Amino acid sequence: MEFSGQTVVTTFDFSTTIGNTWFPAPTFTASGCASSGRELAQFFPLREMGGIVTKSVMSKPRPGRPAPRMAETPSGMLNSIGLQGPGIDAFLAKDIPYLVEQKARIVVSIAGETVEEYSTLARKLRSVSGISAIEVNISCPNVENRGLVFACDPEASKRVIDGVRRTIGGELPIIAKLSPDVTDLVSIARGVVDAGADGLALINTVLGMVINVDTMRPHLGGTTGGLSGPAIRPIAVRAVYQVHAALPHIPILGMGGVASGKDALEMILAGASGVSIGTASFGNPTAIMSIQSDLKKMLIDRGFTSLKEAIGFAHRTEVDTDNA
Amino acid sequence: MSQINKNAKQILAPIVSNKKVGQYQQIIVNIGDLATLCKPGNFVAINVGGPSSSMILRRAFAISRVSHSSTFGGTMELIVAPHGQGSTWLCGQGEGDVLDIVTPLGTAFGIPTEPVPVLLVGGGYGSAPLFGLAEVLNARGCRVDMLLGASTASKIYAPMEGKRAVNSMRIYTEDGTMGQTGRVTDAIPEIIKDLNIAVIYSCGPMPMLSAITKITEQFDVVHQCAVEEAMACGIGVCMTCVLPVAGDDGSVSNLRSCIDGPVMDGSKVQWNLVGKQL
Numbered sequence: 001m002e003f004s005g006q007t008v009v010t011t012f013d014f015s016t017t018i019g020n021t022w023f024p025a026p027t028f029t030a031s032g033c034a035s036s037g038r039e040l041a042q043f044f045p046l047r048e049m050g051g052i053v054t055k056s057v058m059s060k061p062r063p064g065r066p067a068p069r070m071a072e073t074p075s076g077m078l079n080s081i082g083l084q085g086p087g088i089d090a091f092l093a094k095d096i097p098y099l100v101e102q103k104a105r106i107v108v109s110i111a112g113e114t115v116e117e118y119s120t121l122a123r124k125l126r127s128v129s130g131i132s133a134i135e136v137n138i139s140c141p142n143v144e145n146r147g148l149v150f151a152c153d154p155e156a157s158k159r160v161i162d163g164v165r166r167t168i169g170g171e172l173p174i175i176a177k178l179s180p181d182v183t184d185l186v187s188i189a190r191g192v193v194d195a196g197a198d199g200l201a202l203i204n205t206v207l208g209m210v211i212n213v214d215t216m217r218p219h220l221g222g223t224t225g226g227l228s229g230p231a232i233r234p235i236a237v238r239a240v241y242q243v244h245a246a247l248p249h250i251p252i253l254g255m256g257g258v259a260s261g262k263d264a265l266e267m268i269l270a271g272a273s274g275v276s277i278g279t280a281s282f283g284n285p286t287a288i289m290s291i292q293s294d295l296k297k298m299l300i301d302r303g304f305t306s307l308k309e310a311i312g313f314a315h316r317t318e319v320d321t322d323n324a
Numbered sequence: 325m326s327q328i329n330k331n332a333k334q335i336l337a338p339i340v341s342n343k344k345v346g347q348y349q350q351i352i353v354n355i356g357d358l359a360t361l362c363k364p365g366n367f368v369a370i371n372v373g374g375p376s377s378s379m380i381l382r383r384a385f386a387i388s389r390v391s392h393s394s395t396f397g398g399t400m401e402l403i404v405a406p407h408g409q410g411s412t413w414l415c416g417q418g419e420g421d422v423l424d425i426v427t428p429l430g431t432a433f434g435i436p437t438e439p440v441p442v443l444l445v446g447g448g449y450g451s452a453p454l455f456g457l458a459e460v461l462n463a464r465g466c467r468v469d470m471l472l473g474a475s476t477a478s479k480i481y482a483p484m485e486g487k488r489a490v491n492s493m494r495i496y497t498e499d500g501t502m503g504q505t506g507r508v509t510d511a512i513p514e515i516i517k518d519l520n521i522a523v524i525y526s527c528g529p530m531p532m533l534s535a536i537t538k539i540t541e542q543f544d545v546v547h548q549c550a551v552e553e554a555m556a557c558g559i560g561v562c563m564t565c566v567l568p569v570a571g572d573d574g575s576v577s578n579l580r581s582c583i584d585g586p587v588m589d590g591s592k593v594q595w596n597l598v599g600k601q602l
Contacts, residue, residue, distance in 0.1 A: 032563075033561060033562070034561050035560060035561045035563070038327075038328050038560075039328050039329060039559050039560035039561045039583070040559070040561065041327075041328075042327065042328065042329040042330065042332055042559075043329075043332075043334060043559075055563075063577060063578050063601075063602035064563065064566070064578055064602075065601070066598075066599045066600050066601050066602075067553065067554075067564075067565075067566055067567070067598065067599055068554060068564075068599075069563070069564040069565075069566065070554055070555075070556050070562070070564035070565075072379065072380070072381050072556070074378045075378040075380060076380065077380065077381060077556060079556070079562070079564060081562075081563045081564065084563055084566070084578055221599060221601075229380050230380065259380075279380065280380075281557070281561060282380070282381055282382070282556045282557035282561065282562050283371065283380045283381055283382055283557075284334075284371070284424075285334055285426060285557075285559055286334055
């Protein structure tokens with residue numbers, strides 16, 4: 001590897017692989033932060049990013065939570081949307097054809113209230129062409145177990161992924177999206193990988209709360225909400241680093257407050273094979289495009305010839321003294 | 325489906341002037357050719373706090389007026405109240421400072437095809453976009469009457485030049501410090517009857533919009549209201565700014581006030597369901 005910084009790399013390989021799927025760039029939207037793509041298409045061509053991760057869809061249409069659904073917090077925001085969405089049938093009829101027409105690479109995120117609902121969703125996706133991967137959002141309350149969030153329950157997490165794997169067969173990569181609100185993230189990651197996940201999305205939002213001191217009541221209609229944005233980035237970097245150390249061959253989509261090329265590089269060095277940009281798109285509709293080009297430039301400046309060389313680079317034991 | 329955010333662009337726009345008008349700041353921003361695409365009702369989403377700010381979300385402001393041919397080229401006028409951290413930062417920006425803006429966003433007020441009598445109702449600084457609207461309606465040949473209301477005199481936004489485009493302007497304050505004592509809604513039924521009002525355009529706090537909707541139920545009058553809901557993105561991706569709205573089939577769903585609004589058909593908004601689980 002050349003560290004001089006003067007070297008012009010003309011054939012930098014920016015691509016990444018999740019399961020058996022190749023993506024030309026490692027930059028994705030984060031589920032729930034790009035709706036189903038139409039809204040961002042005015043600002044940049046959707047095919048120019050690595051892929052779009054669509055808003056988690058459930059089997060039936062859902063109205064979501066009452067307003068207020070949002071509170072800005074220092075370097076972050078809380079949201080309580082409650083998975084508002086059109087349901088899988090309308091999603092497949094309207095949104096997928098649009099994204100295919102835009103030549104976007106599509107990762108469909110699914111969410112359910114029961115193990116069976118996840119499998120039902122997977123069955124509907126099995127025969128749909130144009131999908132690159134499935135993200136299984138398991139940060140939902142399990143109605144069959146007193147509303148305990150699947151992702152906080154190692155056994156339930158495994159059962160969901162196992163059900164989706166069996167239904168979908170061996171073709172489409174499955175990415176399990178995990179919650180950081182657990183005691184032992186690595187054991188949950190290991191569990192879902194054993195159950196058939198090809199990749200992991202780390203991290204979902206962190207549960208938080210704001211109280212309105214005028215009304216002296218919880219501010220959000222849903223009482224609690226998910227904290228996102230730069231405020232949670234160190235938690236995300238830690239999660240990616242720990243899981244990559246334990247499961248070095250499992251591709252990770254790193255997310256949580258990525259707002260710049262530097263933030264994205266941190267995720268890659270921690271062990272992520274790709275990054276998702278979520279809340280940053282709210283403040284800047286073209287954030288993904290600038291993060292993508294800045295990340296590429298920073299990797300080239302550091303002498304890497306491919307993205308893959310940089311994945312988990314922070315884990316190396318021998319430190320190059322010339323570069324220290 | 326028509327394209328979402330069809331005319332929106334993200335640009336760096338310099339402030340042409342920023343001056344105090346009563347309780348509010350009048351900020352004029354040079355937006356070049358984008359001015360021709362901005363219609364009354366549209367809004368702008370502005371980055372606040374500078375690059376090292378902990379405020380990560382844009383702030384949405386109604387465009388009160390655009391000018392296509394000022395000496396600076398196309399400009400937009402914003403009327404801003406320094407309420408929170410973000411708007412206070414914006415009010416503190418000076419001439420020549422550059423803003424990162426996304427505009428035009430959201431739906432616009434529908435302009436009648438015939439020169440019918442219309443009533444404009446504004447609450448607080450929600451009245452700001454009504455003055456730009458009044459000019460457009462005036463040009464269409466509509467008779468334009470205006471009602472402005474606020475809790476107290478200092479919260480009334482009524483620029484002198486704004487009166488040119490309206491036939492009459494009545495002001496109401498709850499404490500009686502300006503105009504008549506009471507609420508804007510007090511006079512609406514009588515005005516609808518007397519002037520044969522065909523369309524009411526309103527902009528202001530939700531209780532006012534809700535009260536106007538209740539009045540319009542008794543008359544054959546269209547109510548176009550511009551809602552103010554907290555937004556995180558302004559472009560339709562975050563799903564936070566929703567309001568319960570009835571569809572053509574009567575079913576109620578949570579619509580985004582940034583792309584399905586801010587201008588909505590008041591009779592379709594289910595005001596009694598705001599903040600309730602659908």
